[in-house]
Amino acid sequence: MITATAVRHTHPLTTLMARHGLTAAAYLKRVADRHQALGFGAMAHRKEKATRWTREGVTPERTALLAIASLHGIDFADVDRYGWPGFLLLALDDDKAVLESPWTVAGTVTSLTDVGGPVDRRGFLIASTSTLAAAVAQWITAEPALAVTGPGRQVGAEAVGLFDTRLDALRHLDDTVGADEVYDAAVLEIRLITGLLKNASYTETTGRRLFAAGAEASRLAGWCAYDAGRHAAAERHFIASLRASASAKDPTLGAVTLAFWANLRYNANDPHGALHLIDGALADRHKIASPRVMAMLHARAARAHSKAGQPTPAWRQVDAAFDAYSRADVPEADLASMYWINHGELHQVAASSALTLGEHHRALENFDAARTHEDPYDTERETRGTLIYQARQAEAHLALGDIDAALDIGHQVIDAMGGVGSARTTSTLADLRGQFTDHRHIRGVADFLDYTA
Numbered sequence: 001m002i003t004a005t006a007v008r009h010t011h012p013l014t015t016l017m018a019r020h021g022l023t024a025a026a027y028l029k030r031v032a033d034r035h036q037a038l039g040f041g042a043m044a045h046r047k048e049k050a051t052r053w054t055r056e057g058v059t060p061e062r063t064a065l066l067a068i069a070s071l072h073g074i075d076f077a078d079v080d081r082y083g084w085p086g087f088l089l090l091a092l093d094d095d096k097a098v099l100e101s102p103w104t105v106a107g108t109v110t111s112l113t114d115v116g117g118p119v120d121r122r123g124f125l126i127a128s129t130s131t132l133a134a135a136v137a138q139w140i141t142a143e144p145a146l147a148v149t150g151p152g153r154q155v156g157a158e159a160v161g162l163f164d165t166r167l168d169a170l171r172h173l174d175d176t177v178g179a180d181e182v183y184d185a186a187v188l189e190i191r192l193i194t195g196l197l198k199n200a201s202y203t204e205t206t207g208r209r210l211f212a213a214g215a216e217a218s219r220l221a222g223w224c225a226y227d228a229g230r231h232a233a234a235e236r237h238f239i240a241s242l243r244a245s246a247s248a249k250d251p252t253l254g255a256v257t258l259a260f261w262a263n264l265r266y267n268a269n270d271p272h273g274a275l276h277l278i279d280g281a282l283a284d285r286h287k288i289a290s291p292r293v294m295a296m297l298h299a300r301a302a303r304a305h306s307k308a309g310q311p312t313p314a315w316r317q318v319d320a321a322f323d324a325y326s327r328a329d330v331p332e333a334d335l336a337s338m339y340w341i342n343h344g345e346l347h348q349v350a351a352s353s354a355l356t357l358g359e360h361h362r363a364l365e366n367f368d369a370a371r372t373h374e375d376p377y378d379t380e381r382e383t384r385g386t387l388i389y390q391a392r393q394a395e396a397h398l399a400l401g402d403i404d405a406a407l408d409i410g411h412q413v414i415d416a417m418g419g420v421g422s423a424r425t426t427s428t429l430a431d432l433r434g435q436f437t438d439h440r441h442i443r444g445v446a447d448f449l450d451y452t453a
Helices: 004-008 012-019 024-037 048-055 062-071 076-082 086-091 096-100 105-113 129-141 157-177 179-199 204-227 231-247 251-267 271-282 291-307 311-325 343-356 360-372 383-399 403-416 423-439 443-452
Strands: none
Touching: 012 024, 012 048, 012 086, 024 048, 024 062, 062 076, 062 086, 076 086, 096 231, 105 179, 105 204, 105 231, 129 231, 129 251, 129 271, 157 179, 157 204, 157 383, 179 204, 204 231, 204 251, 204 423, 231 251, 251 271, 251 291, 271 291, 291 311, 291 343, 311 343, 343 360, 343 383, 360 383, 383 403, 383 423, 403 423, 403 443, 423 443
């Protein structure tokens, strides 16, 4: 199994040469020929050059970069956009199975089987605007699973129940320790579930429950990949999850996936893509059985509108989120994965939206409400989320000139960060440090920046 750690340390040029079946010398000869054809002149192509590029941190000369890009059909503008070796990831197309498989039961199994290649395209998004639209449209019309009879052993409700129990444990573990370890465990669940879907016999009901478990395992893997900053892997898992929810004939489960996918898109500077996903989930809202899922969708829409600089629709969606939640029953009567949606969570979303929109007093009011409401945000369970929201609260204090309050919360964040693996948490702290930079002349701020460097 390819672990998250292994994924991070594979150089894309090494993988690219291997995929084309080329030695370093043969590959560099092709680059040199392209370099000459582009009018850049002769280029040395000793195999040691590849070693310097892949193992010693040497960046090729500009003309060599352009020759490599031309060799793989990569736009020259992307050389500057992604840099070395990032632009090479555009040549590593690992996404055909999940993007191009038909929206059938067999296509779902194929997409679940392909959990990704050995290269981490950190920060990349694989879904274009047209892909988002097509995914939502096909999710609505995809065929559901039927009974499977054959030589494989019969699988019943007991096996599915075990998957549900294991996934519930992984969700709660993710709350506490973060993404890396849970990602590998979620991928293992996907493989186990897919093995049964491909090789076992089962009734229509059991089959759909297996696909539902596959959808949740893929959704969780996508969330963990996103939390670790691996956007391409996250989108691959979210698309597979959406397909599996369609095969399970479970629109509520698909809406959950679309909400988490939207979170990725608006935080990757695509709030309009996020809104398209949420609109798709809400288009047939009467089929969504969970009030908490409805509240989450409206909350995600609020964040997307705030990221787009649209205060009026953002606050309208905040109101809609609280209204949807007012119809929720106790957590035990709702979807198991929605245990974390409560008044406190919605106030945190309202606070974050206000902060993004520059409404700092309103942000602090909601941050306080998240903690003091009779249905409060669970700071003990939601360790990672608490750190992120505290850092945002410190930003609001800082924007209002209350440096002492901002520093106090900032130190609380630092003290609590140990043992939580999350790229989002690290990024949020980096944003907070950036906000403090203009105040470095203050002794306490300088000490904080030095301590967190």
